[in-house]
Amino acid sequence: MRNYIIRRLVSVPLMLIGLSLLLFLLLWVRPGSAAFGVAGGLSLDTDFERLEERMGLNKPWYEQYGMWLGKAVQGDFGNSLVPPQNSVTSQISGRVGNTIEIGLLTIIISAVIGIPIGIISAVKRNSKLDVTLRTITILGISVPNFWTATLLLVLPAKFFGWTPLSTDFSTFGEDPIKNLSIVIWPAIILAYSSAAYTARLVRSSMLEVFYSDYVRTARAKGLVERIVVLRHAFRNSLIPVLTVIGLQLGVILGGAVIAEQIFAIPGIGLLTYKAYLAQDYTVVLGTVMMFALLFVLVNLLVDLLYTVVDPRIRY
Amino acid sequence: MSENPNTPINEAEILESFAVPPRTGRFKTVLNWIVREPFGTLGAFLIMLMVFVSVFAPVLNTTDPMGFGVDILQAPSVDHFFGTDRTGKDLWSRVLYGGRISLKIGLATVIIGTFAGTVFALLAGFFGGFVDFIFGRITDILFAVPTFLLALTLSTSIGADMPDLPGIPSGELVVIIAISVGFMPGIFRIMRGLVLEQRGTEYVLAAEVTGASQTRIMARHILPNMLGLMIVATSITLPAAILTESALSFLGAGVPPGSPSWGADLSGASRTYLMRAPWLAVFPGLALSLTVFGFNIFGDALRDTLDPRLRGKI
Numbered sequence: 001m002r003n004y005i006i007r008r009l010v011s012v013p014l015m016l017i018g019l020s021l022l023l024f025l026l027l028w029v030r031p032g033s034a035a036f037g038v039a040g041g042l043s044l045d046t047d048f049e050r051l052e053e054r055m056g057l058n059k060p061w062y063e064q065y066g067m068w069l070g071k072a073v074q075g076d077f078g079n080s081l082v083p084p085q086n087s088v089t090s091q092i093s094g095r096v097g098n099t100i101e102i103g104l105l106t107i108i109i110s111a112v113i114g115i116p117i118g119i120i121s122a123v124k125r126n127s128k129l130d131v132t133l134r135t136i137t138i139l140g141i142s143v144p145n146f147w148t149a150t151l152l153l154v155l156p157a158k159f160f161g162w163t164p165l166s167t168d169f170s171t172f173g174e175d176p177i178k179n180l181s182i183v184i185w186p187a188i189i190l191a192y193s194s195a196a197y198t199a200r201l202v203r204s205s206m207l208e209v210f211y212s213d214y215v216r217t218a219r220a221k222g223l224v225e226r227i228v229v230l231r232h233a234f235r236n237s238l239i240p241v242l243t244v245i246g247l248q249l250g251v252i253l254g255g256a257v258i259a260e261q262i263f264a265i266p267g268i269g270l271l272t273y274k275a276y277l278a279q280d281y282t283v284v285l286g287t288v289m290m291f292a293l294l295f296v297l298v299n300l301l302v303d304l305l306y307t308v309v310d311p312r313i314r315y
Numbered sequence: 316m317s318e319n320p321n322t323p324i325n326e327a328e329i330l331e332s333f334a335v336p337p338r339t340g341r342f343k344t345v346l347n348w349i350v351r352e353p354f355g356t357l358g359a360f361l362i363m364l365m366v367f368v369s370v371f372a373p374v375l376n377t378t379d380p381m382g383f384g385v386d387i388l389q390a391p392s393v394d395h396f397f398g399t400d401r402t403g404k405d406l407w408s409r410v411l412y413g414g415r416i417s418l419k420i421g422l423a424t425v426i427i428g429t430f431a432g433t434v435f436a437l438l439a440g441f442f443g444g445f446v447d448f449i450f451g452r453i454t455d456i457l458f459a460v461p462t463f464l465l466a467l468t469l470s471t472s473i474g475a476d477m478p479d480l481p482g483i484p485s486g487e488l489v490v491i492i493a494i495s496v497g498f499m500p501g502i503f504r505i506m507r508g509l510v511l512e513q514r515g516t517e518y519v520l521a522a523e524v525t526g527a528s529q530t531r532i533m534a535r536h537i538l539p540n541m542l543g544l545m546i547v548a549t550s551i552t553l554p555a556a557i558l559t560e561s562a563l564s565f566l567g568a569g570v571p572p573g574s575p576s577w578g579a580d581l582s583g584a585s586r587t588y589l590m591r592a593p594w595l596a597v598f599p600g601l602a603l604s605l606t607v608f609g610f611n612i613f614g615d616a617l618r619d620t621l622d623p624r625l626r627g628k629i
Binding site: 011015016018019022023026027135138139141142143144146147150151153154155157158249250251253254255257258261272273276277279284288291292295296 | 354452455456459460461462463464467468469471472473554558561562565566567568578581582586589590593596597599600603604607608611612615
């Protein structure tokens with residue numbers, strides 16, 4: 001167990017370094033692009049060359065990467081390419097909290113909705129209720145979040161003169177109630193499809209457990225069905241559910257780019273989107289690394305939680 | 316199908332379940348499937364409808380989807396079934412031609428993603444060792460980035476010198492490659508597991524003992540057993556690829572500006588006019604949702620039929 005944790009903890013930074021190299025090659029090492037981003041149309045040859053020299057772009061790519069990595073491991077992701085060239089690290093640290101908040105809210109909402117639906121669907125399998133719930137969950141994974149978000153902005157505004165879009169944002173620390181009333185909307189938009197995924201997985205993994213020997217034994221010794229379902233079946237179907245919640249985070253973080261853009265939430269998703277548009281590659285590199293770090297750490301946590309949920313698992 | 320263990324035993328039913336089923340013709344097989352999987356049939360119908368309108372878009376009362384018109388922001392009418400946008404483009408035409416792009420990119424992604432993912436998995440699982448190590452680590456690295464972000468990063472960073480292929484302009488090719496690479500790690504992992512499983516079976520061992528070459532074992536003994544899972548992977552990836560394409564286009568990182576894409580039509584400048592012209596917000600999204608829904612319910616039914624072990628699993 002200890003060895004396993006150590007091995008995983010070592011693999012995380014290695015993986016992130018590998019990823020940064022890949023992204024660096026993709027984003028940075030293209031002829032002149034980064035300097036062009038800074039110059040923003042300023043095309044005098046001399047200026048351009050001087051700029052390249054100042055940014056170290058005339059050096060071979062591995063030297064540039066080495067310089068970037070050396071600073072990155074100290075928490076300095078360089079400066080934004082686009083004026084006013086703020087520090088990437090400070091931009092990320094000022095916004096990442098909002099994205100984490102959306103992610104957490106989304107996971108909570110999707111678990112609270114998805115897990116009971118999955119249990120009901122499994123207990124009443126093949127009934128009319130089950131078929132209805134399954135149809136709803138398939139709809140949930142089919143209808144794209146950017147469409148429902150758009151409708152959520154347009155339809156209430158059209159018919160009730162009300163819109164969930166807020167122009168002034170305040171963080172949770174400043175004004176919790178106002179913050180939640182803004183952040184809840186992207187969370188709901190992102191949550192319905194991951195709730196649908198969760199419900200489908202809970203249903204199928206519970207159905208598998210329903211036919212196991214210990215559930216039959218539990219029934220045979222006359223336990224109340226409710227206890228059989230919740231204590232014997234549900235607890236044992238939790239492992240795949242944990243996995244899916246960990247993987248759903250990837251979908252949620254990807255969706256955060258869209259949701260934050262639609263609802264104008266200043267998180268790292270919106271930062272990423274703006275950086276893509278401005279071809280601000282230092283920021284893109286920094287935010288994608290941040291997303292990857294969040295994703296990898298949560299999945300590491302999920303793997304470790306397995307041992308808590310299921311004592312049979314030993315690493 | 317009585318899954319409930321509390322159902323009273325019906326002898327006739329049990330006897331019947333052991334009886335050798337009579338041979339059924341192909342037509343009857345299809346008919347049986349339709350009865351058994353009404354939702355799958357609905358899905359197949361939606362897919363066929365979508366393919367039909369995409370193929371016959373030019374003769375279905377459409378105009379040039381990129382052409383401007385004088386009727387600006389018209390509500391849906393007999394002339395413009397879905398209304399028009401701020402530059403007078405006919406939304407009905409754009410939705411129909413948008414189906415072409417969605418279908419094309421979805422199919423191409425699945426072909427490239429599933430094919431390449433399977434080949435890599437076959438090589439990694441079969442040869443193991445160094446090949447497996449390299450592919451495995453690359454997969455781990457790609458897995459660290461959420462799929463959509465990976466596709467977004469790729470589609471905004473590759474493509475300066477992408478060639479035009481017949482039927483696929485370079486702008487669309489970029490999106491196809493970006494989404495394919497995004498989905499490849501997942502397909503690779505599933506497929507590799509299956510190859511490893513196959514590698515340990517007795518018939519592969521038997522083939523090795525009889526002196527079959529490695530290529531022959533891969534092509535004749537392992538690959539045919541992967542077909543089922545490949546179809547399953549396809550049925551999941553196809554709708555997901557269509558959704559990803561539209562989401563990328565929604566963010567302006569997808570197909571070239573102006574192309575009729577359902578995602579792009581919901582975004583950009585048209586958002587300014589959504590209050591005045593709500594049909595602009597409704598129809599592209601409705602077409603997209605119906606298509607993905609069709610593929611999903613059809614895929615569900617297909618999985619149940621092809622591999623009962625996977626019933627309801629994915």
